[in-house]
Amino acid sequence: MNKQTEVSRRSFLMRLGLWINGGIAALLAVPVVGYLLSPLRGKASQEYNTWVSLGPLSQFPEGQTRLATFRNPFVRPWDGQTADIPCWVRRVAGNTFQVFAINCAHLGCPVRWFSQSGLFMCPCHGGAYYADGSRASGPPERGLFEYPFRIDGDQLVIQAGELPTLAADAGTAAGGRKPCVG
Amino acid sequence: MRWIESLGQWFDRRLQLSGAIREAALHRVPRSSASWWYVFGSAALTVFILQVVTGILLAIVYVPSAAEAWNSLQTLNHDLTLGWFLRAMHGWGSNFMVALVLIHMVQVFLFGAHKYPRELTWVVGVFLLLMTLGMAFTGQVLRFDQDSYWGLGIGASIMGRVPLIGGWLVNLLLGGPIIAGETLSRFFALHVFVIPGMLIGLVGLHLLMVLKLGINEWPMPGRVVRRETYLKEYEELTHKDGVPFVPDAIWKDLIFAACVLLAVAFCAVVLGPFGPTGQPDPTIIETAPRPDFFFLWLYALLSLLPPQLETPFLLIAPVIGVAVLLLLPFLSGEGEKSWRRRPIAVLTVLLLAVVLGTFTRLASNAPWSPVMNAWSGSPLPERYLKDRSPLERRGALVFQAKQCRNCHALGIEGGQRGPALDTVATRLTPDQLIRQVLQGRGNMPAYGKNLSPAECTALVAFLTTLHPAGQAPARDASSSVALEADRESSASTRP
Numbered sequence: 001m002n003k004q005t006e007v008s009r010r011s012f013l014m015r016l017g018l019w020i021n022g023g024i025a026a027l028l029a030v031p032v033v034g035y036l037l038s039p040l041r042g043k044a045s046q047e048y049n050t051w052v053s054l055g056p057l058s059q060f061p062e063g064q065t066r067l068a069t070f071r072n073p074f075v076r077p078w079d080g081q082t083a084d085i086p087c088w089v090r091r092v093a094g095n096t097f098q099v100f101a102i103n104c105a106h107l108g109c110p111v112r113w114f115s116q117s118g119l120f121m122c123p124c125h126g127g128a129y130y131a132d133g134s135r136a137s138g139p140p141e142r143g144l145f146e147y148p149f150r151i152d153g154d155q156l157v158i159q160a161g162e163l164p165t166l167a168a169d170a171g172t173a174a175g176g177r178k179p180c181v182g
Numbered sequence: 183m184r185w186i187e188s189l190g191q192w193f194d195r196r197l198q199l200s201g202a203i204r205e206a207a208l209h210r211v212p213r214s215s216a217s218w219w220y221v222f223g224s225a226a227l228t229v230f231i232l233q234v235v236t237g238i239l240l241a242i243v244y245v246p247s248a249a250e251a252w253n254s255l256q257t258l259n260h261d262l263t264l265g266w267f268l269r270a271m272h273g274w275g276s277n278f279m280v281a282l283v284l285i286h287m288v289q290v291f292l293f294g295a296h297k298y299p300r301e302l303t304w305v306v307g308v309f310l311l312l313m314t315l316g317m318a319f320t321g322q323v324l325r326f327d328q329d330s331y332w333g334l335g336i337g338a339s340i341m342g343r344v345p346l347i348g349g350w351l352v353n354l355l356l357g358g359p360i361i362a363g364e365t366l367s368r369f370f371a372l373h374v375f376v377i378p379g380m381l382i383g384l385v386g387l388h389l390l391m392v393l394k395l396g397i398n399e400w401p402m403p404g405r406v407v408r409r410e411t412y413l414k415e416y417e418e419l420t421h422k423d424g425v426p427f428v429p430d431a432i433w434k435d436l437i438f439a440a441c442v443l444l445a446v447a448f449c450a451v452v453l454g455p456f457g458p459t460g461q462p463d464p465t466i467i468e469t470a471p472r473p474d475f476f477f478l479w480l481y482a483l484l485s486l487l488p489p490q491l492e493t494p495f496l497l498i499a500p501v502i503g504v505a506v507l508l509l510l511p512f513l514s515g516e517g518e519k520s521w522r523r524r525p526i527a528v529l530t531v532l533l534l535a536v537v538l539g540t541f542t543r544l545a546s547n548a549p550w551s552p553v554m555n556a557w558s559g560s561p562l563p564e565r566y567l568k569d570r571s572p573l574e575r576r577g578a579l580v581f582q583a584k585q586c587r588n589c590h591a592l593g594i595e596g597g598q599r600g601p602a603l604d605t606v607a608t609r610l611t612p613d614q615l616i617r618q619v620l621q622g623r624g625n626m627p628a629y630g631k632n633l634s635p636a637e638c639t640a641l642v643a644f645l646t647t648l649h650p651a652g653q654a655p656a657r658d659a660s661s662s663v664a665l666e667a668d669r670e671s672s673a674s675t676r677p
Contacts, residue, residue: 037354039354040354069465074360076364078363079363080248081462102464110469116557116585117586117632121552121554124471125481125551126625131632139485140489163356163360165352166348167349
């Protein structure tokens with residue numbers, strides 16, 4: 001056996017070693033990537049969203065818009081106050097409601113209701129919405145996000161669980177205003 | 183002293199580092215580069231080391247849990263000896279680091295140091311800038327208060343605008359469906375492990391290249407960089423007119439770095455730590471979130487861009503900006519280094535500085551945000567109510583009660599979202615005022631549904647009184663002509 005073949009056998013073994021390590025690394029990458037991507041859920045099936053109660057109907061007088069809060073259905077023990085989500089409930093009349101997300105459709109800041117002027121105003125970039133949630137002025141391209149609701153006995157129940165953004169519109173299930181991206 | 187020497191020799195026989203250290207310390211640099219203009223990079227590195235040290239000290243106490251982070255910051259601020267000072271040093275250190283990195287970058291660009299053969303040093307530097315900004319943003323998130331909470335909401339809303347995968351990006355950023363415990367944990371890992379790890383690695387690479395390629399010589403107008411000749415010219419320069427880095431150049435770095443550290447400590451002692459502001463409780467909606475200083479320009483931009491441009495701008499501009507920075511040394515890798523012969527470079531820097539400065543200045547008083555409590559907190563100036571009819575005073579009441587003041591200033595108080603109304607009667611006729619109030623226009627919502635006819639009449643009666651004493655209110659010229667014609671025709675028909 002001459003010297004050259006001896007060297008190439010060594011280098012073959014080294015390459016083999018590299019390939020084996022590369023293969024194992026690729027195998028290990030699968031669970032690592034899966035772990036990192038674990039917050040992703042099916043968008044179409046709204047896996048994060050569940051029906052949660054906002055309390056008895058009697059809390060919401062007709063013709064008024066009131067702040068309600070609910071505990072997010074998807075919650076960790078160490079979430080603290082961050083899992084208490086506010087929303088605006090407008091009881092139009094009888095069992096007709098509109099439940100608006102607190103987040104401005106522009107960039108998610110908390111909108112405030114001004115009953116005297118009948119406007120929602122955003123403190124960040126000055127977006128404003130009418131009482132029915134439609135866009136009044138400012139940078140938002142659309143009206144407020146709406147949660148789908150239903151009446152369950154004497155309880156007002158909404159479908160919620162995810163931060164409303166243009167991508168995860170709180171109101172898609174109830175046929176709320178579709179996001180108009182771009 | 184002999185024993186120190188022999189101890190040093192004992193270590194060096196085993197480590198064998200003294201040769202390399204001596205070589206690095208004594209390597210010759212152009213005499214012209216031992217300048218006060220060349221101290222910003224080392225100062226940024228010094229502040230980075232300060233950030234690592236203070237960061238580790240804060241991590242001893244800080245609890246990266248959504249439920250407890252805010253409380254642990256309160257403990258640091260109020261209960262622990264000098265905890266407030268460490269937080270202040272870390273916070274001000276962050277501001278100084280961003281500032282120094284930016285100044286360093288501008289200096290490097292204006293002195294042509296990004297040109298051949300230092301292209302890769304610049305590229306690594308661009309990544310160091312991005313990571314410094316990443317540290318600043320993730321650090322703001324760890325100060326888990328109201329600004330941090332709603333700032334994350336803004337980040338998520340921007341992610342949500344990405345076509346097709348926006349929803350997934352939101353969930354990845356937040357670590358779940360909402361801003362909560364897993365969000366903070368993710369940002370903690372980024373701020374404490376991932377980005378600092380990459381920063382340390384890239385800083386090492388950056389420094390290695392500075393050592394290997396040499397410090398940029400002072401740019402002279404007319405001394406042009408050519409790939410074929412530059413390395414030889416640089417070697418000649420360091421031979422003929424070079425000085426050892428230690429001590430001829432490094433003393434300026436050391437003194438400036440010490441001054442910067444003193445300045446950070448001074449700001450920390452005098453101005454104290456940043457926040458935390460209110461608790462990260464989303465149900466407390468009486469808040470007006472603001473980003474930290476170095477992101478204020480972005481806040482202004484997001485308010486002032488036309489809505490239809492926002493999404494394309496947010497998603498495309500950063501990519502183009504980073505691409506331009508990365509490609510810069512390859513597009514202009516040769517030629518003049520001196521800023522005296524590079525007017526476009528100087529103008530670009532000035533333009534960027536003016537734009538960013540203006541946006542930052544605008545954002546610090548945010549004229550586009552309604553003043554949410556002006557309607558109840560800022561009384562009308564007395565002079566606007568004196569000698570007014572009951573109807574006009576009733577209108578003033580409507581003006582306050584309907585929150586007009588949140589967007590319109592009177593006197594000097596009130597929002598600046600809409601125009602100040604002190605002289606509105608000279609700009610709009612009563613008819614135009616009625617139309618504007620009821621139907622809205624431009625940025626103004628329509629109030630038709632929320633004003634009774636009586637309220638509207640009173641409001642417009644009040645608004646028509648808002649004109650300077652010597653200046654008549656606006657009137658519809660055509661209507662007076664029409665009325666005149668009407669009177670004339672009725673006079674001529676009179677027998």
